[in-house]
Amino acid sequence: MATVLGLMVALWALGAVFGVPGRVRLVTVAVLWLAVVLAQLVLPAGATLREATGGRAEPWLVLGGVAALALGYRALLRRIRARGAVPPAPPAPGSFGAAELERYARHILLREVGGPGQKRLKAARVLVVGAGGLGSPAILYLAAAGVGTIGIVDDDVVENSNLQRQIIHADDRIGLPKVASAAMAVKALNPFVTVVPHRLRLDEATARDLIAEYDLVLDGTDNFDTRYLVNRVCAALGKPLVAAAMTQWEGQISVYDPAQGAPCYECVFPVRPAPGLVPACAEAGVIAPLPGILGSMMALEALKLLVGAGQPLRGRLLIHDGLFGETRTIATRRRPDCAACGHLSQPVV
Ligand code: ZN
Numbered sequence: 001m002a003t004v005l006g007l008m009v010a011l012w013a014l015g016a017v018f019g020v021p022g023r024v025r026l027v028t029v030a031v032l033w034l035a036v037v038l039a040q041l042v043l044p045a046g047a048t049l050r051e052a053t054g055g056r057a058e059p060w061l062v063l064g065g066v067a068a069l070a071l072g073y074r075a076l077l078r079r080i081r082a083r084g085a086v087p088p089a090p091p092a093p094g095s096f097g098a099a100e101l102e103r104y105a106r107h108i109l110l111r112e113v114g115g116p117g118q119k120r121l122k123a124a125r126v127l128v129v130g131a132g133g134l135g136s137p138a139i140l141y142l143a144a145a146g147v148g149t150i151g152i153v154d155d156d157v158v159e160n161s162n163l164q165r166q167i168i169h170a171d172d173r174i175g176l177p178k179v180a181s182a183a184m185a186v187k188a189l190n191p192f193v194t195v196v197p198h199r200l201r202l203d204e205a206t207a208r209d210l211i212a213e214y215d216l217v218l219d220g221t222d223n224f225d226t227r228y229l230v231n232r233v234c235a236a237l238g239k240p241l242v243a244a245a246m247t248q249w250e251g252q253i254s255v256y257d258p259a260q261g262a263p264c265y266e267c268v269f270p271v272r273p274a275p276g277l278v279p280a281c282a283e284a285g286v287i288a289p290l291p292g293i294l295g296s297m298m299a300l301e302a303l304k305l306l307v308g309a310g311q312p313l314r315g316r317l318l319i320h321d322g323l324f325g326e327t328r329t330i331a332t333r334r335r336p337d338c339a340a341c342g343h344l345s346q347p348v349v
Contacts, residue, residue, distance in 0.1 A: 026071075033067075036060055094119060100192055104146050117307035118146060124306045127151040127214035129202060129230055131178040133291030134220025134244050134298060136168035141299035142218075143186040143193050147306070150186065151196040151214055154178040165288045202226050207233045216305060218298050219243040220291075224272055228340075231256060231265035235341040240312075241265065242301045244294040247284045249323035251294040255301050255313045258334060258341035262314035266340040268332045290322050 040057035043050040054060065096104070096118070107113045107121075124147050128135050131154040142150050156178050158169045173181040179197035186195045200206060211217055211233050219230045219241060227243065234241040238259035245252055258264045297318070304312045313329075320327045336342055 033060065033064055094123065096122075100146070103190075103192070107145065112309035113303075113307050117309070120307050121146045121303065122148040124216070125149040125151065125214045126216050126218065126302055126306075127153065127211060128218045128220065129153045129226065130219065130221040131166075131168060131182040132156075132162065132220060132222065133165045133286065134246070134295040135182070135218070136166045137292050137295035138218050138220060138298040138302070139182055139186060140168055140189060141296055142302060143190045143195075145299070145303055146190065147193060147302075149194045149196060151198060151210075152179050152182050153198040153200065153202055153210070154182075155199055155201045165286060165291050167292065202229060204229065208237070211239060212237055214239065216302055217241050218302055220295060220298065228266065228272060232340045235259075235264045235266075235344070240305055242298050242305070244298050246286060246290050246294055249287050249290065250319065250321045251290055252317055252319045253294055253297050253301070253313060254317045254332065255305065257312075257314050258338075258344050260314060261334065263332045263334040264338060264341040267335045267338045268317060270335065270338065287322060290320075293320060293322070 036053045039047075039050055039053055040055075040060060045055075101108070104118050107118050108115055110117075113121075126142055126147050126149070128139050128142070128150060131139065131152050135152070135154070139150060139152060154177070158166075158173050158176050158178055158181050160174055162169060162178075163171060163174075168185045169178065169181045170185070173184065177197075177199050179199045183195040183197050186193065198210060202210070207229055211230070217230060217234050217239055219227060220243075221227055221230075222245070227245075231241060231243070233239075234256070235258050240255060240257040240260070241264070242255050243253070243265055254265075254268070256262065256264045256268075258267070301312050304310050315332055315334075316329050317332050318327065318329045334341070
């Protein structure tokens, strides 16, 4: 019996040395095993060949059974691996997988966006200052549109009185930091974009380094210190700024971009209002959909700037009066003596 087993091992090893495929070697060994089993069953007891190969069929049958079980188990494992473990190849950096192509199909159909524009959106880094009334729809639409990296600056927590208009937040997230609540909403809407939460209030020390990391800034804050600071830093760094403001039933929006010859915020509003003169939403009130309209327009202007479509609101201030359903646009001028952008060499247009 040992001789036959040795012969089987030798056949297997010789086949391996000469590069015979595993399946052929397996058949050869199986034929040899079958011949031995037949010899045990057919030849009379005491026959030389039968005695030389063990004299009994049972050990060979057990050996064959064990080998068959082992081979069957190996085949089963291979089949399970082939069925479940091969993940779809991830798309190359900068390109889109099938799910993303389907998600952005209505964008890709647009002549002004198309595949190249959608790629620019995916590569873009946009900073939204304030996750409040204006920031809520702006962030949601930037995320839905596929802007790859969205930074959100806010140091507040979600309050009950925010939910009348700040639609990115939800009742069960009252008490959470607004940046965390907004990040949860974005992830639920579009898992293909990245949110970078910055839980802080921008000041002279933090604004420059933070804004330098982004291509474009959206400002929806309701305090003038931050508003003027963000404008000055954007002007100094040459970053376009989309800023909107509102109160009660009326709001305004513009693209401040002195690097492209357009006025900055301080060109248009050179004198900071005295404290208390312009009431914030908390004191004056605001109608719920108004930040929805203006925040959506902020996202629209951002997308136009990122893909290079149409005419952004550079040098134009759009004013929307919700109470009377009127929208008008007035031209704005760059001031050569502007404290924020007067030093820039770009021509005043
Ligand atoms: Zn200016």
